[in-house]
Amino acid sequence: MTAGGLKALAVAGTLLLAGAFSWAVASVPKPDGAALRPKVVGVAPGRPEVRPTTNPALTQTYVS
Amino acid sequence: MSPDGLVRRHFGALGSECELLAFGLSEAALAEGEAWVRRAETRFTRFEAGSELSAFNRSAGAWKPVSPPMARMLRASLDAYVRSGGLVNVAILPALVAAGYSRRFADGLEAPAGPSPQAAPALPDVLEVAPGQARLRAGCAIDLGGIAKGMLADELALRLGGNVLCNLGGDLRARGAGPGEGWPVGLPDGRTVAITDAALATSGTTRRRWGQGLHHLIDPRSGAPASTDVESVSVAAGDALSAEIYAKAALLLGASHGRRFLRERGLFHVMLEGRPA
Numbered sequence: 001m002t003a004g005g006l007k008a009l010a011v012a013g014t015l016l017l018a019g020a021f022s023w024a025v026a027s028v029p030k031p032d033g034a035a036l037r038p039k040v041v042g043v044a045p046g047r048p049e050v051r052p053t054t055n056p057a058l059t060q061t062y063v064s
Numbered sequence: 065m066s067p068d069g070l071v072r073r074h075f076g077a078l079g080s081e082c083e084l085l086a087f088g089l090s091e092a093a094l095a096e097g098e099a100w101v102r103r104a105e106t107r108f109t110r111f112e113a114g115s116e117l118s119a120f121n122r123s124a125g126a127w128k129p130v131s132p133p134m135a136r137m138l139r140a141s142l143d144a145y146v147r148s149g150g151l152v153n154v155a156i157l158p159a160l161v162a163a164g165y166s167r168r169f170a171d172g173l174e175a176p177a178g179p180s181p182q183a184a185p186a187l188p189d190v191l192e193v194a195p196g197q198a199r200l201r202a203g204c205a206i207d208l209g210g211i212a213k214g215m216l217a218d219e220l221a222l223r224l225g226g227n228v229l230c231n232l233g234g235d236l237r238a239r240g241a242g243p244g245e246g247w248p249v250g251l252p253d254g255r256t257v258a259i260t261d262a263a264l265a266t267s268g269t270t271r272r273r274w275g276q277g278l279h280h281l282i283d284p285r286s287g288a289p290a291s292t293d294v295e296s297v298s299v300a301a302g303d304a305l306s307a308e309i310y311a312k313a314a315l316l317l318g319a320s321h322g323r324r325f326l327r328e329r330g331l332f333h334v335m336l337e338g339r340p341a
């Protein structure tokens with residue numbers, strides 16, 4: 001194989017590895033920490049505002 | 065200690081504990097709010113033969129005139145079915161009764177001795193709503209349960225107006241910013257969050273249990289009490305009905321798919337996992 005062929009093969013291999021790595025990263029489930037830390041503004045439907053607070057709770061949401 | 069100017073009213077209705085809190089409203093206004101909830105309960109309960117819901121269930125197979133509030137509730141039920149991908153289905157009443165939930169929970173339930181559970185029918189196939197009337201397919205029956213609590217919390221918050229929080233059995237709808245930076249609400253995991261112009265609802269399998277592994281959340285896909293690895297999930301949305309729908313759907317989907325379902329909708333949630341119910 002010529003030097004040019006080897007170079008093309010190396011480039012193709014690098015691109016393949018990069019693609020596989022990107023896919024693997026995208027496939028890993030994202031941690032749910034963002035959802036568990038209430039610095040979140042939900043969006044659908046409406047735009048409910050939910051913030052952490054140190055104030056004592058005035059009422060509870062609970063399983064009924 | 066309550067913040068200055070807070071008025072609150074606690075009462076039992078809809079088979080649950082209810083609480084109304086407000087700034088800038090009179091105690092009489094909250095008393096009227098309670099009376100409104102009680103009137104709604106007499107219309108939507110399945111435990112009273114004289115309720116509009118019981119009469120509607122008895123009329124299955126024929127068109128039946130319905131009140132505007134009942135028509136709204138039925139349309140909301142159809143909408144909930146679509147938004148939840150069929151997981152929130154009010155046509156689970158026969159399955160709920162077959163599981164033993166045939167009377168008020170406070171009266172004590174018994175383990176079932178009936179036939180094996182069957183999947184609930186697709187709601188749009190069995191429920192039709194037209195102006196002033198509705199029809200349920202013969203042999204079907206509906207339980208408005210969580211749909212009613214969410215929708216009534218939304219309607220009551222609008223009726224009361226101002227800076228108010230309506231908590232109907234854990235389904236909350238808040239208007240305004242409460243004592244200043246949002247209404248502080250306790251979550252099942254022990255934390256407190258402040259919500260402003262928002263709603264919270266929690267769905268779970270830890271309450272209303274009887275027999276061996278029986279509970280009140282029927283999976284319409286099987287017709288049996290849901291087997292899920294979610295102990296409870298609390299969801300925030302713009303209105304209590306939506307929070308109720310999304311919380312129940314996430315619980316039935318299970319932890320992994322339920323979290324994905326809620327993330328895709330950008331909804332704040334707190335999920336507590338447990339062994340399959």
